[in-house]
Amino acid sequence: MKVLIPSALRSYTQSSQAEASGSTLNEVLVDLDRQYPGIRFRIIDEQQQIRRHIRIFVNGVSVNGLAQTIQPGDDVVIVQALSGG
Amino acid sequence: MTTIALLVSTRKGAWIFRADAMRTTWEVDGPHFLGHIISHLVLDPRDQTTLLAAAKTGHLGPTIFRSTNWGRTWQEAAQPPAFAKAPEGETGRAVDHTFWLTPAHRDEPDVWYAGTSPQGLFRSTDGGVTWSAFSSINEDPQYREWMGSEKDGTPDGPKLHSIIVDPRDPNHLYFGMSGGGVHESLDHGETWRVLITGMEVVEGYDFDASKPTFHDPHCLRICPSNPDRIYQQNHCGIYRIDRPSESWVRIGRNMPEEVGDIGFTMTVHPRDDKTAWVFPMDGTEVWPRTSPDGKPAVYATHDGGETWQRKDAGMPKEQAWWTVKRQAMCCDSHDPLGLYFGTTSGELWMSRDEGRNW
Numbered sequence: 001m002k003v004l005i006p007s008a009l010r011s012y013t014q015s016s017q018a019e020a021s022g023s024t025l026n027e028v029l030v031d032l033d034r035q036y037p038g039i040r041f042r043i044i045d046e047q048q049q050i051r052r053h054i055r056i057f058v059n060g061v062s063v064n065g066l067a068q069t070i071q072p073g074d075d076v077v078i079v080q081a082l083s084g085g
Numbered sequence: 086m087t088t089i090a091l092l093v094s095t096r097k098g099a100w101i102f103r104a105d106a107m108r109t110t111w112e113v114d115g116p117h118f119l120g121h122i123i124s125h126l127v128l129d130p131r132d133q134t135t136l137l138a139a140a141k142t143g144h145l146g147p148t149i150f151r152s153t154n155w156g157r158t159w160q161e162a163a164q165p166p167a168f169a170k171a172p173e174g175e176t177g178r179a180v181d182h183t184f185w186l187t188p189a190h191r192d193e194p195d196v197w198y199a200g201t202s203p204q205g206l207f208r209s210t211d212g213g214v215t216w217s218a219f220s221s222i223n224e225d226p227q228y229r230e231w232m233g234s235e236k237d238g239t240p241d242g243p244k245l246h247s248i249i250v251d252p253r254d255p256n257h258l259y260f261g262m263s264g265g266g267v268h269e270s271l272d273h274g275e276t277w278r279v280l281i282t283g284m285e286v287v288e289g290y291d292f293d294a295s296k297p298t299f300h301d302p303h304c305l306r307i308c309p310s311n312p313d314r315i316y317q318q319n320h321c322g323i324y325r326i327d328r329p330s331e332s333w334v335r336i337g338r339n340m341p342e343e344v345g346d347i348g349f350t351m352t353v354h355p356r357d358d359k360t361a362w363v364f365p366m367d368g369t370e371v372w373p374r375t376s377p378d379g380k381p382a383v384y385a386t387h388d389g390g391e392t393w394q395r396k397d398a399g400m401p402k403e404q405a406w407w408t409v410k411r412q413a414m415c416c417d418s419h420d421p422l423g424l425y426f427g428t429t430s431g432e433l434w435m436s437r438d439e440g441r442n443w
Contacts, residue, residue: 008144037161038148038161041148041165043146044146045146045179045180046168046170046180047170047171047177047178048170051145051146053143053144053145054144054145080144081144
């Protein structure tokens with residue numbers, strides 16, 4: 001499926017969009033990290049929690065954790081909050 | 086010919102300033118990692134080529150970048166410092182940022198140590214490519230109690246810092262924790278012992294000075310010319326210890342009373358163990374993190390802290406409400422040596438004559 005990449009992570013993908021596969025969000029992110037080493041740890045911490053300023057949406061709905069089921073063709077959007085100022 | 090490289094890490098990225106031997110002509114190289122918070126940028130003294138940068142952005146997780154060509158290109162660590170995954174049902178810690186980097190002993194090429202926020206001690210044995218927990222302190226119940234929670238410590242989070250390797254012995258290590266005190270290992274991190282005797286704690290709360298949790302060392306510096314001597318800038322004063330003594334002496338008591346001996350940074354002379362420099366900070370009431378009375382100055386000692394001299398020629402005489410944080414002051418090794426500091430307001434200052442003029 002398609003994964004939309006925020007600008008702060010495009011140093012890894014060189015693109016606003018990436019292709020990744022998996023039946024859960026965790027599997028999708030592991031596949032993304034296989035292609036772009038290091039990207040997963042920037043958005044998921046070592047306790048397997050989505051980092052504080054990161055939100056991930058599947059088909060427009062915010063997900064709470066990595067166990068979220070993903071279907072083929074789902075749209076996954078990684079959003080980096082531009083908080084502060 | 087470049088003979089000096091000044092490594093500058095900031096909340097907006099990193100820069101390398103290069104100068105000739107006279108330090109009159111400077112060239113700027115950067116920004117590297119524009120928009121990243123670079124807590125520490127360190128050259129490997131063993132190969133004089135490898136740089137490590139501890140980085141994160143305000144929104145993404147932490148990582149470490151490595152260059153083997155003086156910053157022309159960078160590679161990200163394959164496995165940055167990270168705590169162990171907590172057992173199911175328990176809350177674990179996550180590294181917010183790597184705060185401190187120290188190259189290991191010259192006999193241990195490619196070995197580096199890292200200190201993180203919240204407090205964690207990590208090591209790489211492959212030049213900074215992969216990192217893992219070093220020693221048992223990250224998960225040790227006693228150390229976790231001394232570290233406190235992630236809400237303790239500085240506004241940017243509690244930190245493990247000032248990792249020091251005795252240049253005579255790779256097994257002899259020190260580190261400091263804000264908070265959590267000073268610790269020493271004589272067996273390459275197998276075991277650690279507390280080294281806080283003589284260090285004072287914040288007055289008025291009945292804190293027990295024998296407990297590391299109440300101690301907040303800000304910066305430890307070992308003297309290259311005499312590794313038995315360590316200077317310390319602490320939340321509660323300036324100290325010196327001369328090993329094998331077990332007790333710190335508060336040499337900051339000799340500072341002018343109106344200036345005090347609070348601050349974050351400390352620098353020691355590479356050839357003279359009696360000479361060191363501090364940058365005092367306003368330690369009254371809410372700790373505004375400014376120069377005392379808005380009048381910045383470096384203070385120098387040339388007698389191991391018995392006396393201190395104000396060094397502010399060239400600095401603003403009033404209304405300069407900035408200060409200098411932990412890693413943001415250093416010196417080169419020329420004679421006379423150059424002193425450098427970076428301010429919380431983003432300025433870079435230097436002295437070509439050991440602090441007499443800025």
